[in-house]
Amino acid sequence: MEIVNQSFTLDYDYPVIFTAGVFDPVNPVFSRVVNRLESDRRHRLFFVIDENVSRAHPQLHTRIPAYAEARPQELELVCEPLDVVGGEAVKADLRQVLTLVETMNRLGLDRQSFMVIVGGGAVLDAAGFAASIFHRGVRVIRVPSTVLAQSDSGVGVKNGVNLFGKKNFLGAFSPPFAVINDRSLIETLAHRDKIAGIAEAVKVALIRDRPLFEYLEKNASELARGEAEPLHHQIRRSAELHLEHIRSSGDPFEFGSARPLDFGHWSAHKLESMTRSRLRHGEAVAIGMAVDLVYSVRAGFLKRRVLNRVLSLLRNLGLPVWDEALSTTRGGQRVVLEGLTEFREHLGGTLHISLIRDIGDSFEVTEMDDRLLFDSIEWLRHSFGRVGAGVAETELPQ
Numbered sequence: 001m002e003i004v005n006q007s008f009t010l011d012y013d014y015p016v017i018f019t020a021g022v023f024d025p026v027n028p029v030f031s032r033v034v035n036r037l038e039s040d041r042r043h044r045l046f047f048v049i050d051e052n053v054s055r056a057h058p059q060l061h062t063r064i065p066a067y068a069e070a071r072p073q074e075l076e077l078v079c080e081p082l083d084v085v086g087g088e089a090v091k092a093d094l095r096q097v098l099t100l101v102e103t104m105n106r107l108g109l110d111r112q113s114f115m116v117i118v119g120g121g122a123v124l125d126a127a128g129f130a131a132s133i134f135h136r137g138v139r140v141i142r143v144p145s146t147v148l149a150q151s152d153s154g155v156g157v158k159n160g161v162n163l164f165g166k167k168n169f170l171g172a173f174s175p176p177f178a179v180i181n182d183r184s185l186i187e188t189l190a191h192r193d194k195i196a197g198i199a200e201a202v203k204v205a206l207i208r209d210r211p212l213f214e215y216l217e218k219n220a221s222e223l224a225r226g227e228a229e230p231l232h233h234q235i236r237r238s239a240e241l242h243l244e245h246i247r248s249s250g251d252p253f254e255f256g257s258a259r260p261l262d263f264g265h266w267s268a269h270k271l272e273s274m275t276r277s278r279l280r281h282g283e284a285v286a287i288g289m290a291v292d293l294v295y296s297v298r299a300g301f302l303k304r305r306v307l308n309r310v311l312s313l314l315r316n317l318g319l320p321v322w323d324e325a326l327s328t329t330r331g332g333q334r335v336v337l338e339g340l341t342e343f344r345e346h347l348g349g350t351l352h353i354s355l356i357r358d359i360g361d362s363f364e365v366t367e368m369d370d371r372l373l374f375d376s377i378e379w380l381r382h383s384f385g386r387v388g389a390g391v392a393e394t395e396l397p398q
């Protein structure tokens with residue numbers, strides 16, 4: 001036997017920039033970002049825009065071409081900015097990805113060309129996936145347009161689309177060329193989506209940053225009203241914490257099974273599929289965290305008062321902690337529990353679920369007790385569901 005060992009490392013670096021009015025004629029950020037590596041050539045750009053962002057910011061369709069025309073030595077648009085379906089629908093239909101790939105082929109994009117994606121987490125995921133498989137990957141600049149995408153999904157290294165009713169079943173690890181968080185885009189976001197996005201800040205605070213949790217508590221009523229300043233502060237801090245985690249976890253491409261950023265997500269992903277996206281991702285994450293927190297109290301990992309504190313925060317922010325879909329059964333089994341099996345299949349091998357011992361202090365378990373989970377969901381139903389609200393059948397340990 002002869003073995004030739006292969007080993008190399010790659011460094012990735014990309015800026016995450018916070019600005020306002022990124023396509024204002026005088027804002028230099030975008031052209032600086034595009035020229036970041038090669039300032040001596042003209043760059044080809046393919047713009048993909050979430051249809052709901054286009055609807056809310058129709059001026060983008062004139063501003064973006066005007067921005068490029070004002071810099072003819074540096075920027076060339078390969079076509080008019082292209083609108084794509086917004087929201088989870090774009091991830092639920094592979095034809096959306098294929099259409100983008102066909103368009104890139106027709107436009108003759110090469111591996112040095114840029115796809116610039118302006119949109120929510122769903123559009124960033126789907127268009128980003130198309131960009132990562134076209135010619136094995138073209139450069140992507142993300143311009144996230146939702147609270148969730150600016151603070152979490154848009155700043156990370158993953159993309160994906162849903163298949164066979166499973167979230168993110170196809171996808172790739174593909175760090176962006178750059179991320180530009182434009183605060184003026186958030187203004188037009190529906191109130192519900194502003195609030196839903198805060199769930200990921202609660203998540204990252206719970207697993208690694210008590211001060212952010214305290215900030216969210218202190219500013220809960222302003223945040224619940226959608227006030228801009230605290231909203232942007234938590235976006236900034238949450239983005240930093242997500243970036244820090246990816247950078248320092250030692251496993252940015254998730255080769256191992258530990259997945260702390262997926263706290264509350266095993267049931268959240270299942271709830272999103274079960275409700276056919278009636279629940280937003282952030283709302284499902286809030287409910288998923290509630291399930292895992294009640295479970296943690298039942299399993300003796302977490303103090304009851306910490307659970308109360310987190311549930312109060314979620315509710316004060318206007319996030320749900322219960323949905324009737326949690327009650328759905330098939331063959332006597334709670335359907336949501338299939339989420340655990342799907343999560344295990346996704347990870348491969350051993351199940352790894354992140355839980356917390358306290359605010360900012362996460363740890364991993366490799367199994368969850370079905371009976372305790374069932375009881376935890378029952379407790380939530382009795383406490384927050386339509387039937388028997390406020391009357392918990394079984395007491396929780398302190």
Ligand SMILES: NC(=O)c1ccc[n+]([C@@H]2O[C@H](COP(=O)([O-])OP(=O)(O)OC[C@H]3O[C@@H](n4cnc5c(N)ncnc54)[C@H](O)[C@@H]3O)[C@@H](O)[C@H]2O)c1
Nearest residue numbers: 052086087088120121122145146148153158185188189281
């Ligand atoms: N890749 C990752 O690492 C990662 C991480 C977390 C979440 N996600 C994914 O992100 C998705 C959720 O993203 P989201 O919360 O941004 O929701 P979303 O993309 O579904 O957007 C919510 C709605 O707001 C619209 N919209 C977007 N920006 C707008 C704006 N500025 N003004 C008006 N309307 C606007 C969208 O068209 C959509 O209808 C889920 O699919 C989730 O799985 C991915």
Ligand SMILES: [Zn+2]
Nearest residue numbers: 200265281285
């Ligand atoms: Zn998430």
